[in-house]
Amino acid sequence: MKDIFHDSPHPDPAVVPAPEPPLRRQRDYRLYWTARTISLSGSEVSRLAIPLTAATLLGSSSLEMGALTAASTLPHLLFGLVAGVVADRMTRRRPLMIACELVAAVMAATVPLFWYLGVLTVPYLLTVAFVVGACAVVFRSADFPYLLAVVPPSQRTEAIAGAQATQSVASVGGPGLGGVLVQALSAPLAVLAEAVAFLISASLLRSIRATERHTPAATQGMWRDIKYGLHLSLANPILRALLGAGATHNFFASAYIAIFMLYALNELELPSGMIGGLTACFGIGGILGAIIVPRLVGRYGDERVLLGSVLLFPSDYVVVAFTGGSLPVKAALLGSASIVVGIVIVTFATCMNTLMARETPTEYLGRVKATSAFATQGVLTIGGLIGGVLGELFGLRPVIWICAAGGLLAIPCIWLSPLRHAPRP
Incomplete structure (x- = not known):
C-alpha cells in the first residue's frame, strides 16, 4: 500500500527549523x-x-x-x-x-x-x-x-x-x-x-x-597576504565605495573635532559642562540608532538605508555653523543635532559592516576589515592636523563650513556605486 505520509508534498512540521531566539x-x-x-x-x-x-x-x-x-x-x-x-x-x-x-x-x-x-x-x-x-x-x-x-x-x-x-x-x-x-x-x-x-x-x-568554525586561507607570506587584502577591498566596487565613504567622512569629522572645542568655548560661549552633555547626546543617538536600524533594514534593505544615511553626514556641521541665540536655544539645537548624527553614524556603520561581511569571503574577512580600519582610522590623525592648521589660517567657523562641504563628498562614493541599484527586499 502506498505510504501517503512519505509521499505527501507537504513537509513534516517536525523538521522545520525553529526560529532563532532574540x-x-x-x-x-x-x-x-x-x-x-x-x-x-x-x-x-x-x-x-x-x-x-x-x-x-x-x-x-x-x-x-x-x-x-x-x-x-x-x-x-x-x-x-x-x-x-x-x-x-x-x-x-x-x-x-x-x-x-x-x-x-x-x-x-x-x-x-x-x-x-x-x-x-x-x-x-x-x-x-x-x-x-x-x-x-x-x-x-x-x-x-x-x-x-x-x-x-x-x-x-x-x-x-x-x-x-x-x-x-x-x-x-x-x-x-x-x-x-x-x-x-x-x-x-x-x-x-x-x-x-x-x-x-x-x-x-x-x-x-x-x-568557532573558521578554516584559514592558504598563506602566501605576510606581504602578499596584505596585498591581497588591499586588492579585495579595492577591486570589489561595493567594498571600494564603503571604504571611500568611510575614509572621507572620518577625515572631515576629525578636522571638525580638532577645532570644535575652541569654537564651542570661544565662539558659541558654551559652558564646559554642556560640551560634555553633547557627547552624551551623541551616545544616546547611537543607542537609538542601534534600536531602529534592524527595523529599517528589514523594511528597506541595507543598501537603501545606507543611501539615506550618507545624505545626513554634513547635518551636524551645518547646525553648528548656524547656531546662535540664547544658551537654551543653543543647547536645544546642538543637542538635537548630536542625537541625529549619533543615529546616522551607527546606522551607516551597521549597514557598512553588514555589507562588508556579505561581500567578503569568510577566510579573508579579517584583513578586509583591517584594511577598512587602516584607512578610516589612519585618516583621523591627518584630518585633525589639517583641521588645526586651517583653523589658524582661516578661522574656526570657515573650517566648519569646509567640513560640511567635505562631508558631501561621501555621498557620490555611495550613490555612484552598485549600491544604488540594489533591489528592495
Whole structure:
C-alpha cells in the first residue's frame, strides 16, 4: 500500500527549523556585548585619566601631550594591516582577543603602581598608550569575524547594530564615570578602572561557549597576504565605495573635532559642562540608532538605508555653523543635532559592516576589515592636523563650513556605486 505520509508534498512540521531566539536571550551574545561595553567604558575613563596624569602630575608640555595622543593611534598605521592577516590565519580568534585584553590590563595597572613608587614618567605613559593601542588594533581585527561566528547569519544586522551601540553606551557613561573617579581617587588610580574593565572583559569572553568554525586561507607570506587584502577591498566596487565613504567622512569629522572645542568655548560661549552633555547626546543617538536600524533594514534593505544615511553626514556641521541665540536655544539645537548624527553614524556603520561581511569571503574577512580600519582610522590623525592648521589660517567657523562641504563628498562614493541599484527586499 502506498505510504501517503512519505509521499505527501507537504513537509513534516517536525523538521522545520525553529526560529532563532532574540539576541538578548542568547547567552553568548549577551556575554560578548557586555564584555565589549565594559572594556570600551574603561577605555573612555582612561582617555581622561591618562592625559590628566601627564598634565597635572608630570607637568607635560603641549608637545608631550600631542605625542601622548598620537601614541594611541599610531598602531593603526603600523600594525593595522598585519593584524588583519594574523586574524585570518587563526582557526580560533577568541584566545587572541582574550590575550589582548590581558596584556592591556597589565599595562594599565602599571600606571598607578609606578606613580605610587615614584618612577612614573612621560616616556613610560607613551609606552603604555602605544601598547594598549596596539592591543586594541589586534583585538579589533579579530573581533568582527568572531562576532559573526557567535550569531546566526539571519541576525547579523541586529548583532552588528548592537556591537556599534557599545561605543555609544561607553561614550555616554565613560566620561562621566572618569570624571567621578578622577575626582574621588586621583588620575593615576582612575586608570585602574581601565585595567579592571579589561580583566572583566577577558573573563566574559572566556565564558562564551560558541564554537568557532573558521578554516584559514592558504598563506602566501605576510606581504602578499596584505596585498591581497588591499586588492579585495579595492577591486570589489561595493567594498571600494564603503571604504571611500568611510575614509572621507572620518577625515572631515576629525578636522571638525580638532577645532570644535575652541569654537564651542570661544565662539558659541558654551559652558564646559554642556560640551560634555553633547557627547552624551551623541551616545544616546547611537543607542537609538542601534534600536531602529534592524527595523529599517528589514523594511528597506541595507543598501537603501545606507543611501539615506550618507545624505545626513554634513547635518551636524551645518547646525553648528548656524547656531546662535540664547544658551537654551543653543543647547536645544546642538543637542538635537548630536542625537541625529549619533543615529546616522551607527546606522551607516551597521549597514557598512553588514555589507562588508556579505561581500567578503569568510577566510579573508579579517584583513578586509583591517584594511577598512587602516584607512578610516589612519585618516583621523591627518584630518585633525589639517583641521588645526586651517583653523589658524582661516578661522574656526570657515573650517566648519569646509567640513560640511567635505562631508558631501561621501555621498557620490555611495550613490555612484552598485549600491544604488540594489533591489528592495
